[in-house]
Amino acid sequence: MRRELLERGRQTEDLRGRLADAGWETADLDEVLAALERLQRQGIWDNPAQVAALQEEVLTALKRLEFGLRREVEGEAGRRAALAGSGDVPDPYRKLVEEYYRKLAGGRGGPGGTER
Secondary structure, three states: OHHHHHHHHHHHHHHHHHHHHOOOOOHHHHHHHHHHHHHOOOOHHHOHHHHHHHHHHHHHHHHHHHHHHHHHHHHHHHHOOOOOOOOOOOHHHHHHHHHHHHHHHOOOOOOOOOOO
16 A cells, blocks of 8 residues: 555655646645655554545545646636646646546456455
């Protein structure tokens, strides 16, 4: 599990760097990185409720990031409250997000895996 967290941390840092280089806001990814670091602390896994809360924190920050990026990319059209679909997302953004989620889901069989 520790190796998995380290890998996800590296991927998140890579995505953060790419987005920062492209001029995007990275505060949500900073929150993800902080939560991933807390998940690596000694003894954290002794408290399942705390682990679940940190996992939820990671998911919430990623959703906020995705929503914010979508609004930036789509402009006024992105103001409608929808997180689903990717029809009008520019290819460079779509490729980054798809790659990130593909790496996050790697080895877990995709949706419905054992972890959230």
